[in-house]
Structure formats: structure tokens, C-alpha cells
Amino acid sequence: MTSLDTLPVAIIGAGPVGLAAAAHLIRRGLPAKVYEAGETVAANVRDWGHVRLFSPWEYNTDTVARALLQSHGWQEPPGKAMPTGSDLYEAYLKPLAETPEMTAVIETGATVKAITRQGADKVLSKGRETKPFVLAVSNGNGSIRRDLARAVIDASGTWTAPNPLGAGGILAEGEAENAEHIAYGIPDVLGRDRAAYEGRITLVAGAGHSAANVLLDLAKLAERNPGTSIVWATRGENLMRVYGGGSADQLPARGELGSRLKALVDSGRITLVPGFSVVRVRTAGGQVIVEGETANGLREIGPVDRIVASTGQRPDLNLTRELRLDLDPWLESSRALGPLIDPNLHSCGSVPPHGHRELAHPEPGFYTVGIKSYGRAPTFLMLTGYEQVRSVVAAIAGDLAAADDVHLVLPETGVCxxxxxxxxxxxxxxxxxxxxxxxxxxxxxxxxxxxxxxxxxxxxxxxxxxxxxxxxxxx
Structure with a gap:
């Protein structure tokens, strides 16, 4: 059996939060190993590179990562400017990954398929905490290798696990069969995907910031091509969260996002269908019709040419099937974090400070951080993830005083x-x-x-x- 002290801390995912975790481990002199499934670091960020964040640079970089970059002559972007995903990659994440310290610990094209304990499945209790973690890693060549780790920080995110269009959390009837008409997340409506939307009728489903971004881009496209038509369907009828707090939002760009969207709906440039729960998608002469349940019974939307399902993401729990996790029963976040972020209870945008204790599980040495730590809850800010990994790395290092000294002050949404x-x-x-x-x-x-x-x-x-x-x- 390998001694835990000689093994690295494994980090799954080389996005903003995963790279920050590596920087904190390096600063503390702890061995680290970062596994990134994409061909470059921050592959998921690059996928939404066309989207401009509503939070400025000062909220999107980690203190320790900045210090590492500055030691190599990096010039920090202006703190108040708001980057796109591509800006975040080119000006921060790529240079960070290219520092000698980080290059030595990052492996791209490496997908972690599963995590367990050496010689112990989920059932075995005796001596469990003394056994190293085993990561089943694929490099895409058909073979699986097994790497050992003393602790695991899962920062793999949720971007590649979108929620389905179906309102019940499973695929709507006909959703899979009509996949060629459906995009998930935030397609690049004004860029690489423009041809699919210009002059077409598009239905956007969802009531979060992702849906808002898509709707605003489609509205810009409609200004240039009046044949472009937009329908917006939301499962709920209360749109306060997506419309936001306007001028009361401490992130002005976030408040403006909602205000602009509401103005488009009020002017009739976007046709809003609230209280619509998608249950079925069917074809109609090269287009699709979407059927949904409403308070007044079934209703149809369409025919439309395209559907954008901006319905959020969910954590992939297959990765941790052999680990002992304690999850919130509906959010699938850690159980202790669930009540602090539950959108059924909180509408005001505040998240109390939290760190290693709220992110820990019955599996000693395993932590989920970043947006995946929120499970199915929305509105995660990178600033939250940076404070999470600072606390978690301190705990792994045995510095409990620093680990418990958690500070998190997020910009209020103005929504109450x-x-x-x-x-x-x-x-x-x-x-x-x-x-x-x-x-x-x-x-x-x-x-x-x-x-x-x-x-x-x-x-x-x-x-x-x-x-x-x-x-x-x-x-």
C-alpha cells in the first residue's frame, strides 16, 4: 500500500477554479496533478468564449494565481473591465497554465472516468481513510490507467451535462429524435452559429442568465434581419430572478442584462410564454412544434425552426459512484451547502461564507468545488470558487486555522x-x-x-x- 504523504492531490478540471486550486497547492509546497479532459485548459470556458461576463476582472481572478503570474511578468487586465470567455482564457487562464510551475502538473486530453479507494469499494469501511484514492484515467486511446492520489478536488464543472428540454428533468418526448433542431446552453448566435438562426424562428427555453444572453443576441440578429423571430418559454411565471434588480444590482452589467431583456419583452420584440412546461417535441414539415403543460392545459408553440434549451446544467455523479458522498437530496450539492443556496428558499443573491467543512463529504479527502459544488442551483460566481479552494487546500495542508477563516462577500443582485x-x-x-x-x-x-x-x-x-x-x- 502506497503512503498517502508521497502522493499528489488530484484536481479534476483545468478551468478557472481547478487552476486556482493547483496554484494554492503549489504555493503551499504540496504535490498536485491536474486532469483536463479537453485538448487545452479551460476547454469549457472556450466553448462559451463569445459570452461577455457581467462580473469584472476583479471578480474573476484568484489572488494566489495572480501572484504566480506576476512573478513571471504578467500584466493584470483592468479590474473594472468585463471579459468575455475568450478574454478570460487568453489573458488569464492560458498564461497561468503556461507558467513553469503549472505546466509541470497539468495533463490535457486526460478524462477521469471514475474515482475509488485503493482496494476498497463503496461498502468497505475498515481503514478506508488510510487508503489512497484511485483515479481511472483515459487518454482517448481506448486504454485506462490508474493513478493514485492522497486527496481529490473535483472542479470538473457541469457544462457538459446540460439539463434536458423536458421540464420534468428527463428528455421530453421526441427530444432525442429531433436533436438536430435543438442546441443546449449558449450557442454563438452572432458568430459561428449565425446561419442557423438568422431569418429563422427560434424558441428559447429557460429563465436564467444563459437564456437572457441568447435572447439578447437573437434580438440583435433580428435588428439586422427582420425575418428573425424570437419566442421565449419559461416554466415559471415569476421572472424576477432573470429580470434582476436593475440599478440596485451591485454588478451593473448583470442588472442591465435583465432590464434590457424586460424591455424587449414589453415592446413585443420577444414573445413571452410563461408557465410553460415542455413535454413533447414533434416535427411539422421541416420545422418542430413544442407541446407543453400550462395552468390551462396543453398548449403548442410553433412551428419553429430552432430550439435553444438554456435550461441549466447538472452534476455528473457517475464519476463518484464508488465514493461516499452526502448530497442534498434535490440540488445534488453537498448536503451542508444545500440550504445556503437553495433557489426555492433564497431569492436575494446572498451566499453565506463557506469552505472546506460545508464542501466535505463522508469520504475523507474528497471535495467538490466550483460550480459543480452548487449541484443544480444556479447563479454561481467564480469568486465563490476561489474562496472555496483556498479553504479546501488549507484543510488538506493541515492548516485548519486558515481553512476555517473563510471570507466571502458577493455583489448583491438587488432582487429580494x-x-x-x-x-x-x-x-x-x-x-x-x-x-x-x-x-x-x-x-x-x-x-x-x-x-x-x-x-x-x-x-x-x-x-x-x-x-x-x-x-x-x-x-
């Missing part, structure tokens, strides 16, 4: 009420009492009332570091 005004009506009372008076620095009525009473707030709009217990009746 879960009741979106309908047809110009004023905001309903909702769980936060509606919008706060314009002259008050608060996110909602409940927050304003709490502050006027001398309290720090109701908890809806506080920074994560100031988060207080939320009283009953407040979101």
Missing part, C-alpha cells in the same frame, strides 16, 4: 421580493413586503423597516459577511 409585478401592477407584499422606498438604502420593505428600527437589516440585502438570521416573514 419573490413576487414580480404583473401587467404594470404595483409589487405585491410578498415575503419581503415589496420594493423599498427609493430614498431608503434597503432592498425591500422588510429590510427598510428593520433598518428604521435600528437593526442592521432583515437579512435579505446584507453582505454575506454580515448575514443575520432571517425572521419569519422575510425572504
Amino acid at each position: 421580493s419573490t413576487n414580480l409585478p404583473v401587467d404594470g401592477a404595483p409589487a405585491s407584499s410578498g415575503c419581503c413586503g415589496g420594493s423599498a422606498p427609493a430614498q431608503v438604502d434597503a432592498c425591500c420593505v422588510a429590510d427598510a423597516e428593520a433598518k428604521s428600527a435600528g437593526q442592521s437589516g432583515c437579512g435579505c440585502g446584507t453582505k454575506a459577511s454580515e448575514k443575520v438570521a432571517e425572521p419569519a416573514g422575510c425572504c
Whole structure:
């Protein structure tokens, strides 16, 4: 049996968070090994390279990774500028991966197929924590090798595991058979994929920032070619999260994203079909018709030429089948993290500080970080992942004081009420009492009332570091 102390910490995924984890391990003098399935680092980021982030550079780089780059003469991009995915790769991730320290530990074209313990399946308990991890690694040549590791940091993300178009979490009837009409995620509507959408009728399904980006790009395309038509279907009827907090959003570009989208819907340039749960896709003379369940029974959309399923992603759990994980039963995040990020409960955009303890599992030495740590929950920011890996690496190094000293202050979304005004009506009372008076620095009525009473707030709009217990009746 190999001694754990002589083995590297395995990192799965060479995206922003995985590379940051490697930088932290290198800084602490711990051996690391990064496995990237793509042919280059950040392969998933490059896939959405045409998308401009709504968070500026200062939120998208890791402190330790920046220090490593600067030691090799790197010039940091302006902190307030907002990069595209391609900018992030070219100006930060690629140079980081090309530093001698990182080059020595990164292997591209290496897909981790499964993880287990040496000589122990999921059932065996005795001495489990003393056994190295075993990673089954494929280089695409048909063979599988087995690498050993003292700990594993899974930063593989969720980009390659999109949710289906079907609203129930499984493929809609006819979805697989009509795959040539369907794109998942954020296609490059204004670039490489333009021919598929220009002058066509496109249905976009989804109510997150990915859907918003696609819809705004399609609207730009429609300005140049009036034959381009856009239909937007959402499963829910409350669009507060995607419309956002407008000028109250501490990331102005994020607030503007939602405001621009709402203006397009209000003007009729985008046809909105809310409360539509896709159940079936069928062909109709070279086009497709989408059937969905609504509050008033079945309804059809179409015929349309293209469908974009911007319905989010989910974690691939096959990788960890032989490990002992404790997952939130519906989000598939770690169980301790689930209540902090559950979109059924939280609409205000705050995520309390969390680190190795919330990300740990019953399998000692295994951690899921980055967007995959959120499971099926949306709205992950890279800044969260960077603080996650700082804490996790400190814990692996045995520095529990640093590991537990977690700080995470995220820019507020400005969204608090879960009741979106309908047809110009004023905001309903909702769980936060509606919008706060314009002259008050608060996110909602409940927050304003709490502050006027001398309290720090109701908890809806506080920074994560100031988060207080939320009283009953407040979101």
C-alpha cells in the first residue's frame, strides 16, 4: 500500500477554479496533478468564449494565481473591465497554465472516468481513510490507467451535462429524435452559429442568465434581419430572478442584462410564454412544434425552426459512484451547502461564507468545488470558487486555522421580493413586503423597516459577511 504523504492531490478540471486550486497547492509546497479532459485548459470556458461576463476582472481572478503570474511578468487586465470567455482564457487562464510551475502538473486530453479507494469499494469501511484514492484515467486511446492520489478536488464543472428540454428533468418526448433542431446552453448566435438562426424562428427555453444572453443576441440578429423571430418559454411565471434588480444590482452589467431583456419583452420584440412546461417535441414539415403543460392545459408553440434549451446544467455523479458522498437530496450539492443556496428558499443573491467543512463529504479527502459544488442551483460566481479552494487546500495542508477563516462577500443582485409585478401592477407584499422606498438604502420593505428600527437589516440585502438570521416573514 502506497503512503498517502508521497502522493499528489488530484484536481479534476483545468478551468478557472481547478487552476486556482493547483496554484494554492503549489504555493503551499504540496504535490498536485491536474486532469483536463479537453485538448487545452479551460476547454469549457472556450466553448462559451463569445459570452461577455457581467462580473469584472476583479471578480474573476484568484489572488494566489495572480501572484504566480506576476512573478513571471504578467500584466493584470483592468479590474473594472468585463471579459468575455475568450478574454478570460487568453489573458488569464492560458498564461497561468503556461507558467513553469503549472505546466509541470497539468495533463490535457486526460478524462477521469471514475474515482475509488485503493482496494476498497463503496461498502468497505475498515481503514478506508488510510487508503489512497484511485483515479481511472483515459487518454482517448481506448486504454485506462490508474493513478493514485492522497486527496481529490473535483472542479470538473457541469457544462457538459446540460439539463434536458423536458421540464420534468428527463428528455421530453421526441427530444432525442429531433436533436438536430435543438442546441443546449449558449450557442454563438452572432458568430459561428449565425446561419442557423438568422431569418429563422427560434424558441428559447429557460429563465436564467444563459437564456437572457441568447435572447439578447437573437434580438440583435433580428435588428439586422427582420425575418428573425424570437419566442421565449419559461416554466415559471415569476421572472424576477432573470429580470434582476436593475440599478440596485451591485454588478451593473448583470442588472442591465435583465432590464434590457424586460424591455424587449414589453415592446413585443420577444414573445413571452410563461408557465410553460415542455413535454413533447414533434416535427411539422421541416420545422418542430413544442407541446407543453400550462395552468390551462396543453398548449403548442410553433412551428419553429430552432430550439435553444438554456435550461441549466447538472452534476455528473457517475464519476463518484464508488465514493461516499452526502448530497442534498434535490440540488445534488453537498448536503451542508444545500440550504445556503437553495433557489426555492433564497431569492436575494446572498451566499453565506463557506469552505472546506460545508464542501466535505463522508469520504475523507474528497471535495467538490466550483460550480459543480452548487449541484443544480444556479447563479454561481467564480469568486465563490476561489474562496472555496483556498479553504479546501488549507484543510488538506493541515492548516485548519486558515481553512476555517473563510471570507466571502458577493455583489448583491438587488432582487429580494419573490413576487414580480404583473401587467404594470404595483409589487405585491410578498415575503419581503415589496420594493423599498427609493430614498431608503434597503432592498425591500422588510429590510427598510428593520433598518428604521435600528437593526442592521432583515437579512435579505446584507453582505454575506454580515448575514443575520432571517425572521419569519422575510425572504
